[in-house]
Amino acid sequence: MLRSVLSLTLPLALFHPSLVPGTQVEAQRSVPQRSVPQRQVLTPGGDRLGYAPVAPPYTGERRLAGLVLARDPVAGRTVLCGGAVIRSRSRSLVLTAAHCLYDQGRRLREVSFLPGFQGGRPPLGVWRAVRTWVPERWRTGAGTTDQLPYDVGLIGVAGRGLALEDVTGRGLRTQPTRHGTSLRGLELLGYPAGRRYPGTDLYHCLGDAAEGAARGPGVLVTRNCHAPDGGSGGPALHDGAVAGVVSSSSPLHDPRGFTVLTRLGGRAFRRMLDESDRWMADESDRWMADESDRWMAERWTGGRPSVAAWAVDQGLPCLIACRTMSSQMAWVTSASSAVSRRPSRTASRNSRHACSMPRCRATGTQSGRRTSVSPGV
Numbered sequence: 020m021l022r023s024v025l026s027l028t029l030p031l032a033l034f035h036p037s038l039v040p041g042t043q044v045e046a047q048r049s050v051p052q053r054s055v056p057q058r059q060v061l062t063p064g065g066d067r068l069g070y071a072p073v074a075p076p077y078t079g080e081r082r083l084a085g086l087v088l089a090r091d092p093v094a095g096r097t098v099l100c101g102g103a104v105i106r107s108r109s110r111s112l113v114l115t116a117a118h119c120l121y122d123q124g125r126r127l128r129e130v131s132f133l134p135g136f137q138g139g140r141p142p143l144g145v146w147r148a149v150r151t152w153v154p155e156r157w158r159t160g161a162g163t164t165d166q167l168p169y170d171v172g173l174i175g176v177a178g179r180g181l182a183l184e185d186v187t188g189r190g191l192r193t194q195p196t197r198h199g200t201s202l203r204g205l206e207l208l209g210y211p212a213g214r215r216y217p218g219t220d221l222y223h224c225l226g227d228a229a230e231g232a233a234r235g236p237g238v239l240v241t242r243n244c245h246a247p248d249g250g251s252g253g254p255a256l257h258d259g260a261v262a263g264v265v266s267s268s269s270p271l272h273d274p275r276g277f278t279v280l281t282r283l284g285g286r287a288f289r290r291m292l293d294e295s296d297r298w299m300a301d302e303s304d305r306w307m308a309d310e311s312d313r314w315m316a317e318r319w320t321g322g323r324p325s326v327a328a329w330a331v332d333q334g335l336p337c338l339i340a341c342r343t344m345s346s347q348m349a350w351v352t353s354a355s356s357a358v359s360r361r362p363s364r365t366a367s368r369n370s371r372h373a374c375s376m377p378r379c380r381a382t383g384t385q386s387g388r389r390t391s392v393s394p395g396v
Contacts, residue, residue, distance in 0.1 A: 054245040054276035061225040061243050068245040068276065070211060073221040075137050080256050083191055084208040084221060085134035086141075087115050087174070087252055089127035098122070099218060101209040101253030102132055102174065103261055106192045107292075109299030110184035113146075113174040114191075115252035116264050116281070117153040120172040126151070132176050134187050136210065139219035143186050146176035149302075152295045154287040168236040170266040170281045171288055172252075175299040182303070193292070194260035195284035198237035202257050203227045207244050207265055207278070209253030218249055228255075228263075228280060236285035239263055245276030255280045 055069040064071040073081055087102040100119035105112050113132045120127055130148035133141035153172040160166035176183050184190050196202065205226050212218030226243030239255070239262075246253075246268040255263040263280035282288075 054271060054273060055243060056275070059243050061227075062223065065224065066215070068247055068271075069224045069226065069243055070222045070247065071224070073208075073223050075220075077135055077137060077221060080191060080259060081208060081221065081223070082135055083187055084254060085113075085132055085143075086136040086210050087113070087119055088129075088131045088133070089119060090129040091122065091125070092128050093125060094123075098127060099210065099212055099249050100251045101249070101265065103208070103254035104134060104183055104187050104190040105173075105261060106184075106190040107296045107299070109175070109296050109303060110182035110190070111176050111299050111303070112190070112292075112295060113176055113183070114193075114254060114261060114264060115172050115174060116266055117157040117170045117172040118266075119252045120151045120174065121153045121158055130174060132174060132183075134183070137220065139217075144178055146178040146183060148174045149177045150175045150295075150298065152291050154291055156287055164232075165235070167238050167266050167279055168232065168281060168285060169287055171264050171283065171291075173291060173295045175295055191254065191256070191261040192259075193283045194257055194262040195289075196239075196262060196282050197284050198232070198235065198282075199230050200237075200282075200284075201227070201229045202239060202262055204257065205239075205241065205262065205280075206256040207241075207246065207250070207253055207280075208256065209246065209250040209265060211247040212249035213247060216247055216249065226278075231279060236282055236287070238266065239280040239282060240277055241280065242275065242277045244278045245269070245271070245273070246278040247271070250278075 053067040055065075055067065060069045062069055062071045076082075077084070083104040085102055085104070087098075087100040089098040089100070090096075091098060098119060100115055102113045102115035102119075105114045120130060130151055132146045132148070134143045134146065135141070151172060151174050154169040156169040157166055157172075160169070179186075205228055207224045207226065209222060210218055210220070211222050216222070224244035224246075226241035228239035228241040231238045231240030246265050250265050250268070253265045254261040255265065261283070263282050266279045266281045268278040269276050
């Protein structure tokens with residue numbers, strides 16, 4: 020029965036909202052009072068989708084979650100997803116959904132990770148992707164439900180001449196599971212955006228999950244959580260490890276909503292993890308030096324427009340964009356030294372310019388081009 024439900028609903032929704040024109044707007048207009056029946060909500064204080072905000076400060080495994088931003092140069096939109104730091108030899112890998120990195124047959128660009136994103140601010144900085152990985156089956160698939168077991172991706176990041184885990188602490192260990200395995204007591208993390216969700220704070224949902232596919236590596240399906248827009252790529256935690264990532268969900272008007280989680284136990288994921296970790300470890304000396312000398316100097320000392328100005332121009336909500344720049348100014352890195360806490364004059368000027376742009380002044384917190392921002396899921 021569940022297999023037939025997946026076959027009917029998932030092609031219509033949420034590999035990405037842009038795949039079905041008008042899906043996001045239409046779903047929001049017709050959202051029922053509850054997509055998850057009250058008796059199935061396991062999260063204390065959970066809303067109609069089973070989610071509740073995480074009280075700051077984020078601690079434990081939650082501190083390793085963050086926001087993933089990417090740019091689709093063809094569609095001209097910014098993609099928002101969740102992600103999490105995972106344990107690796109290179110200490111610089113982020114786990115997310117494949118469709119947050121490679122969507123509609125093309126690789127997304129200008130990928131960044133903001134660990135510990137809280138209240139619209141990245142307290143641990145903005146980490147640029149130096150390379151991304153998705154399974155070959157995801158790149159070459161036809162956009163059907165058979166791709167869901169491969170909707171997992173990895174991001175190798177760099178920033179400030181340090182490894183990511185030097186700043187966040189040790190990453191999450193991965194918990195592989197096989198087809199047919201059920202898991203109880205999962206915690207889904209993400210940054211929902213859209214109706215009733217700010218897109219600036221971490222939310223969580225508790226749920227139990229069972230097998231949802233008849234063959235292949237399999238997927239986990241939970242009916243205790245109905246992932247909203249922006250939930251894609253967020254980790255599914257289990258016993259202090261990450262057991263999967265949020266891949267997709269049924270349409271928001273579904274009165275019996277469910278969420279699909281991609282497992283981490285297949286051969287494709289293991290190969291991708293080994294390859295990415297080896298590449299990042301082997302290339303670490305080069306890209307860490309490059310980051311100190313080029314990327315951070317350019318971004319934060321005036322070599323190019325600030326991230327805030329870029330984000331506002333591309334339609335990112337002004338609240339996120341301006342707070343991002345304001346926080347990052349405390350972490351300006353010069354080309355020849357370690358972290359400096361003295362913001363550059365150019366960075367300050369760029370930030371003021373971005374946050375005083377007409378779209379931000381007019382609305383206070385939201386960009387006039389909000390529709391160009393596409394939350395994952």
